[in-house]
Amino acid sequence: MIPASPDGPAEIPADVLIVEDDPIIAIDFEDRLLGFGVTSVRTVGSVAQALLAIAARAPDFALLDVELIREKSFAIAERLAALEIPFVFVTGYGAETCIPAQFAARPRLQKPCSSDALEAALQARDA
Numbered sequence: 001m002i003p004a005s006p007d008g009p010a011e012i013p014a015d016v017l018i019v020e021d022d023p024i025i026a027i028d029f030e031d032r033l034l035g036f037g038v039t040s041v042r043t044v045g046s047v048a049q050a051l052l053a054i055a056a057r058a059p060d061f062a063l064l065d066v067e068l069i070r071e072k073s074f075a076i077a078e079r080l081a082a083l084e085i086p087f088v089f090v091t092g093y094g095a096e097t098c099i100p101a102q103f104a105a106r107p108r109l110q111k112p113c114s115s116d117a118l119e120a121a122l123q124a125r126d127a
Helices: 023-036 047-056 074-082 115-123
Strands: 015-019 040-044 061-065 087-091 108-110
Touching: 015 023, 015 047, 023 040, 023 115, 040 047, 047 074, 061 074, 074 087, 108 115
Parallel strands: 015 040, 015 061, 061 087, 087 108
Antiparallel strands: none
């Protein structure tokens, strides 16, 4: 883990997994995460790819798009929760998105999200 910018005392995770099926959104997230001081960003677009990436190397944090092309990211959330890896759901559907009860208290970011909201989610990951 590397310390955040000199402006903030919180630490930024070193390795972040982005699960996002829209390449433009994924690139935007990646650019912003690297700008915050994240040293490794991996991007996948499906549940199967995400589970393989987690098995290969568990991330420090993950951003999960709820609605992937033909599937939802809840199987990934279950795996991350079992490994005690913090994550945030990302959705463009707001309050209409149906999140299973076991994940109802998990943080969510509304797409498009501000850089401030994204950075706050990274820093609050242990809360």
